[in-house]
Amino acid sequence: MNQNNTKNFRKTIQFFLLVTIVGWAGFGNAAGLFTFEDIEKPKPEFARSNGVVTARLVPRAKSSSVEIHFRVTDGGEMELVKGVDFATVDRPEVDVKNFKSAAFEIRIKGAAQDREAGVSIFSDFFTASTAFYAFNPNLEKPWIDTHATNLAQQGRVREMIVTVKDGGTLDADGAADGVITLIGGPRDSFWGYALGTLFIRFFGIFIVLSVLMMGMILSGFVFRRFDQNKKDISGDSDVNNRPENDRLEVAAVSENEVAVIAVALHMQMKHSYASSAADGKETTSTYGLWAAEGRKRIMNDRLIVFNRFNRYDN
Amino acid sequence: MSWQQVLDLIISIFTTQTGLPNLALNQLFMLGVALLFLYLAVAKKFEPLLLVPIGFGIFLVNFPLAPLMGYTEHGTPELIRAFYKYGVEWEIIPCVIFLGLGAMTDFGPLIANPKTLIIGAGAQLGVFVTYIGVLFFGFTLKEAASVGIIGGADGPTTIYLTTKLAPHLLGANALAAYSYMAMVPLIQPPIMRMMTTPAQRRIRMRQLRPVSVREKILFPLIATALIIFLVPAVAPLMGMFMFGNFMRECGVVKRLSDTSQNALMNIVTIFLGLSVGATMAADKFLTPKPMLIFAFGLFDFAICTIGGILTVHIMNYFSKEKMNPLIGSAGVSAVPMSARVSHAEGLKADPDNWLLMHAMGPNLAGVIGSAAAAGMFIAMFQ
Numbered sequence: 136m137n138q139n140n141t142k143n144f145r146k147t148i149q150f151f152l153l154v155t156i157v158g159w160a161g162f163g164n165a166a167g168l169f170t171f172e173d174i175e176k177p178k179p180e181f182a183r184s185n186g187v188v189t190a191r192l193v194p195r196a197k198s199s200s201v202e203i204h205f206r207v208t209d210g211g212e213m214e215l216v217k218g219v220d221f222a223t224v225d226r227p228e229v230d231v232k233n234f235k236s237a238a239f240e241i242r243i244k245g246a247a248q249d250r251e252a253g254v255s256i257f258s259d260f261f262t263a264s265t266a267f268y269a270f271n272p273n274l275e276k277p278w279i280d281t282h283a284t285n286l287a288q289q290g291r292v293r294e295m296i297v298t299v300k301d302g303g304t305l306d307a308d309g310a311a312d313g314v315i316t317l318i319g320g321p322r323d324s325f326w327g328y329a330l331g332t333l334f335i336r337f338f339g340i341f342i343v344l345s346v347l348m349m350g351m352i353l354s355g356f357v358f359r360r361f362d363q364n365k366k367d368i369s370g371d372s373d374v375n376n377r378p379e380n381d382r383l384e385v386a387a388v389s390e391n392e393v394a395v396i397a398v399a400l401h402m403q404m405k406h407s408y409a410s411s412a413a414d415g416k417e418t419t420s421t422y423g424l425w426a427a428e429g430r431k432r433i434m435n436d437r438l439i440v441f442n443r444f445n446r447y448d449n
Numbered sequence: 450m451s452w453q454q455v456l457d458l459i460i461s462i463f464t465t466q467t468g469l470p471n472l473a474l475n476q477l478f479m480l481g482v483a484l485l486f487l488y489l490a491v492a493k494k495f496e497p498l499l500l501v502p503i504g505f506g507i508f509l510v511n512f513p514l515a516p517l518m519g520y521t522e523h524g525t526p527e528l529i530r531a532f533y534k535y536g537v538e539w540e541i542i543p544c545v546i547f548l549g550l551g552a553m554t555d556f557g558p559l560i561a562n563p564k565t566l567i568i569g570a571g572a573q574l575g576v577f578v579t580y581i582g583v584l585f586f587g588f589t590l591k592e593a594a595s596v597g598i599i600g601g602a603d604g605p606t607t608i609y610l611t612t613k614l615a616p617h618l619l620g621a622n623a624l625a626a627y628s629y630m631a632m633v634p635l636i637q638p639p640i641m642r643m644m645t646t647p648a649q650r651r652i653r654m655r656q657l658r659p660v661s662v663r664e665k666i667l668f669p670l671i672a673t674a675l676i677i678f679l680v681p682a683v684a685p686l687m688g689m690f691m692f693g694n695f696m697r698e699c700g701v702v703k704r705l706s707d708t709s710q711n712a713l714m715n716i717v718t719i720f721l722g723l724s725v726g727a728t729m730a731a732d733k734f735l736t737p738k739p740m741l742i743f744a745f746g747l748f749d750f751a752i753c754t755i756g757g758i759l760t761v762h763i764m765n766y767f768s769k770e771k772m773n774p775l776i777g778s779a780g781v782s783a784v785p786m787s788a789r790v791s792h793a794e795g796l797k798a799d800p801d802n803w804l805l806m807h808a809m810g811p812n813l814a815g816v817i818g819s820a821a822a823a824g825m826f827i828a829m830f831q
Binding site for chain 1: 560564566567569571573574581584587590593613614658663664671672676814817818822825829
């Protein structure tokens with residue numbers, strides 16, 4: 136049986152590996168190994184109110200939408216904010232997975248030439264470790280950390296303030312022309328989040344089930360005490376209120392019933408023995424002498440019943 | 450009408466209104482897959498209650514031009530699309546199945562030995578290991594979570610979570626979950642033997658204490674309150690599960706309990722199976738992701754089995770009263786198959802050692818554990 140199981144296990148693994156490989160070879164996109172269509176691409180919708188532009192979008196790895204707000208703190212006026220398809224700014228040094236809310240283009244007008252402007256980006260979706268990365272196609276390495284100040288605000292909101300100089304490194308249009316174009320997006324560590332949440336949630340299950348375990352141990356203790364007290368008060372006479380297994384002990388068992396149970400046990404053991412023997416496994420009987428003796432007697436009795444030549448003699 | 454016109458009409462009918470000329474190679478392949486699963490269900494009795502409707506769903510939906518999973522011009526869903534839309538997409542059927550499962554479940558062994566709940570938690574190891582593993586293969590976080598839950602070996606939970614997080618993987622995930630659940634007797638024993646010594650397999654456990662009816666009635670209320678307080682996201686599944694169990698144990702609504710266990714359960718199983726099978730149209734299913742899901746599903750089951758057994762070993766290290774580590778594998782859910790496997794392996798080591806009721810504890814804990822894992826994932830993406 137053991138060998139059969141091992142063989143079957145091996146066969147199962149081989150079968151599914153084969154299916155996987157054949158399926159992959161036949162139908163998979165071999166050129167784009169492990170690269171799949173970006174099905175979680177955020178699609179922001181923008182609204183503007185009192186100089187604050189709000190982007191509403193479903194970020195990567197989220198089922199519900201979040202809001203990200205943009206405003207110019209000083210040095211200019213917000214002209215527009217729009218979404219940027221990450222494919223157009225994708226470079227080998229960045230991983231799209233780290234940009235959960237995609238990338239934005241923020242344009243500030245009326246900035247004094249060669250002067251700095253402050254852009255505030257705030258949302259309750261950001262964490263203390265969220266950074267803001269900017270993209271400047273004129274640079275050799277286009278993606279750079281803006282080292283934005285990350286501040287905690289009321290209501291779990293985090294605010295990032297990016298300082299951009301007209302015509303400076305972060306200005307994607309590259310010209311000191313009074314218009315600042317900041318392309319970039321909030322960045323979180325995908326793997327840090329994935330691994331962190333893995334441990335937290337796995338141990339979370341232990342916590343949930345441990346709390347349930349403690350609740351059950353406590354309630355079990357209370358119920359047993361309660362049943363015990365009730366039994367003491369009623370002088371052990373109230374059979375119906377006792378646990379199920381206790382009722383079995385109280386019920387009267389006739390000799391015939393004992394005999395039936397013994398035969399059933401014998402048949403069960405015989406079946407186990409037969410199954411093991413059929414599997415070709417060497418078995419060692421652990422039933423003891425009483426079982427062997429009982430079995431012998433039962434077999435002798437059966438012989439009397441089924442031996443048609445001797446049946447009437449007995 | 451000339452002969453040419455008649456011929457043109459016949460050709461037109463043949464090419465546009467019959468399926469044969471529109472049959473593609475990948476559809477033919479999927480029809481073969483459908484027949485394979487029907488064979489496994491009918492001839493080999495692999496989870497036939499689910500694999501028969503799923504297999505037939507695959508079979509139906511892969512015929513060209515069949516109006517089953519689309520929408521009409523007026524936006525009305527076609528037959529199986531309607532089952533899918535209102536049953537699965539609206540997340541109703543998995544919860545109703547949980548109601549029936551609750552009505553079928555006797556929590557006695559778990560109440561008698563609550564320590565086994567920890568085994569149910571440990572057996573979720575594979576869920577999280579697989580979750581990380583598939584991320585390396587380019588899956589999104591939501592897809593990874595839906596694939597990881599396969600190892601929880603709980604069909605309705607897998608379907609519920611996948612519908613919520615990655616509905617495009619529903620067919621592959623459900624099929625992998627039910628296929629591997631059916632193969633638990635093949636997958637688990639070698640791992641169980643590898644993770645235990647003969648002496649450990651012979652450990653006898655103390656007989657479980659009797660559980661009063663009153664305890665059984667109050668268990669679903671206590672468990673629901675504690676779990677939903679801690680993981681509110683799991684309320685639809687756990688609420689229905691415990692409601693079904695409460696109906697069973699309270700003893701005053703036998704008709705409702707009976708309907709939940711039998712008629713209702715059977716009805717929703719038919720619609721669930723057909724709907725899930727019908728999501729496996731060739732153009733959607735024959736992509737690399739489902740193939741990877743099948744490979745990772747097996748890995749997931751193996752790691753979950755290891756996790757359960759390892760948890761028992763760790764608990765034994767700190768406990769005076771030893772548990773037989775074979776019951777750890779039952780923590781993967783797959784009720785009651787994995788408990789039976791633990792029992793059978795125990796009997797091989799010691800023919801007088803009856804582990805079935807001891808293994809039912811972690812088995813039921815596995816159901817709660819996998820639902821809790823699903824709740825954790827749902828909460829993570831909210």
